[in-house]
Amino acid sequence: MIATSELKDKSIQGIEWLARGSYIAKGILYGTISLFTFEFALGSRGADPNREEVLHQLMDNTLGQILLCLMVLALAGHTLWRIVEIWNDPYEKGWGPWGILYRMNYLLSGITYAGLGYTALRLLTGQGSGPDAKKLWVTRLLQIDGGDWLIISVGVIFLLWAGLQAYKGLSGKVYKSLELPQESNQYLCSFLRFCSLAGFLTVAATLCITGWYLIKGALEKDPDWVRSTDDLLKAMEHLPGGWGVQLVAALGFLLMSLFMLAMARWFPLKAVD
DSSP: OHHHHHHHHHHHHHHHHHHHHHHHHHHHHHHHHHHHHHHHHTTOOOSOSSHHHHHHHHTTSHHHHHHHHHHHHHHHHHHHHHHHHHHHOTTOOOSSHHHHHHHHHHHHHHHHHHHHHHHHHHHHTTOOOOSOHHHHHHHHHHTSTTHHHHHHHHHHHHHHHHHHHHHHHHHOHHHHHOOOOTTOOHHHHHHHHHHHHHHHHHHHHHHHHHHHHHHHHHHHTOGGGOOOHHHHHHHGGGSTTHHHHHHHHHHHHHHHHHHHHHHHHHSOOOSOO
């Protein structure tokens, strides 16, 4: 019985450490997207600014492939941790409207990074990243009765997810949960608070626009309306002062990257209450 309890404790601790590693992986992803976006805004037409392209770039050398292996492990840990969060409710969100919204956030986060981990695994095993998954399932759903309403429902969920990310940034709820050292100076605290605000708002804007285009694609019955992150960032250049908007987005992703690294170090991860 004691051995079983110890094994369970070690398993939970392992999940928590994998989840912590996943924040480092997310920091790398957001940081690299930021770099690609900066380059695009300044006139370079190199790699597309999205998470899948980051994985492709890592395959170019041995060190990158090793890092990709670690990211697969970390992203798998992140997905497992999200499942545990949904089941165990370690942060005691409850089953009210807010609790359900947070569980939806955990589920979408788990699905998103599980898909990214799967893409990384396909690259490592030489299978390629495959077709554009979002456009593929939208195309298939549009071919069945009621499929357009299902896509609209997913778009609405993305809008709700965006709202939750915006709430995290504006309220400072995630920042306030960081277990920063007592001796942390005011400048570090203020900087991390700003990273949280700008980072979550940038992610919220991306999710919001993605959700809107899903709804638009369903209403128009045209999967070409579905947009990925790089499509959205590239489209910004057609706005007034477009390169400036792209630079702001790049800065937002960079600050989100730094905040993810801060979460890897100071966020109180737990798989049980």
